[in-house]
Amino acid sequence: MQLIVEKDYEAMSQSTMTLLLSKMIQPKKVNMAITAGNTPKRTYELLVEQVKNKPHFSNVTYFNFDEIPVFDEQGYGLTMHHLNRLYFKPANISSDQIMQMTPYNYLQFDDMIDKAGGLDLILMGIGADGHFCGNLPNTTEWQDKTVRINATEKHKELLLNEVGGDITKVPDYWVTMGPKSVMHARHLVLFATGKSKANIIKQALEGPITLDVPASILQLHPNLTVVLDEDAASELTKK
Structure with missing residues (x-):
């Protein structure tokens, strides 16, 4: 595992952008799965400045690694x-x-990735409960590939914020790349910011490997890069 600790969110975002760009600029086809959420906002702003309308980045194919079936006016799920x-x-x-x-092709998604040449990189955040991608605690097993997860009442409470508090829009399930699919990627990049993530980062990177903290499995990946700001790294003992 390579650990990169930056001073603050801006510096962490810059380092993450540089990691992505260094992968994308290779003179070959590159496949990346990337995350939505709040953490990547600045990373993507910086990346847009580098790649917008530049044909030499047409070698990059992008994947979403999970989807929540709440559709916008264009028919895209919440992640997309x-x-x-x-x-x-x-x-x-x-x-x-x-x-x-999508909720309709997830059973074919691993084959789609394989036929595309596999994933060169996955960029992911970590939830306060230790989830990565859509793998919430005790919702998937280590051997799971891309799966559908049925939402419990507790999960529906968590999803309520994602749909603007409208209970009628809360879905009954979501789909996600499972741990086995994620671990097949050639390079994993995990990033986090803020004191609120410090304890779960410690559990995920220095604690036991357990389904109670799904991201703990990432310790076993042979090419894991973790990018943190000082606050998110503040509880780690091995820096």
Whole structure:
């Protein structure tokens, strides 16, 4: 594991952007799965400045690694809606470069990735409960590939914020790349910011490997890069 600790969110975002850009600029086809959420907002702003309308980045194909079936007016699920808003549209990424996981094709998604040559990189955050991608505590097993997860009442409470507090929009399930699918990627990049993530980062990186903290499995990946700001890294003992 490579650990990169930066002073603050801006510096952490810059380092994450540089990692992505160094992967993308290779003179070959590159496949990346990227995350939505709050943490990557600045990373994507910086990346847009580097890649927008530059044909030499047409070698990159993007994947979403999970999807929540709450559809916008264009028919995109919640994850793709946010990826469009944060990165794809501002960077003017061609639809030909985007391979979507949906609630309808998730059973074929691992085959789609294999046929594309596998994933060179996955960029992911970590939840306060230790989840990565859509793998919440005790919802998947280590051997799971891309799966559908049925939402419990507790999960529906967590999803309520994702749908603006409208209980009628809370879905009964979501789909996600499971641990086995994620661990097959050639390079994993995990990033986090803020004191609120410090304890779960410690558990995930220095604690036992357990389904109670799903991200703990990432310790076993042979090419894991973790990018943190000082606050998120503040409880680690091995820096």
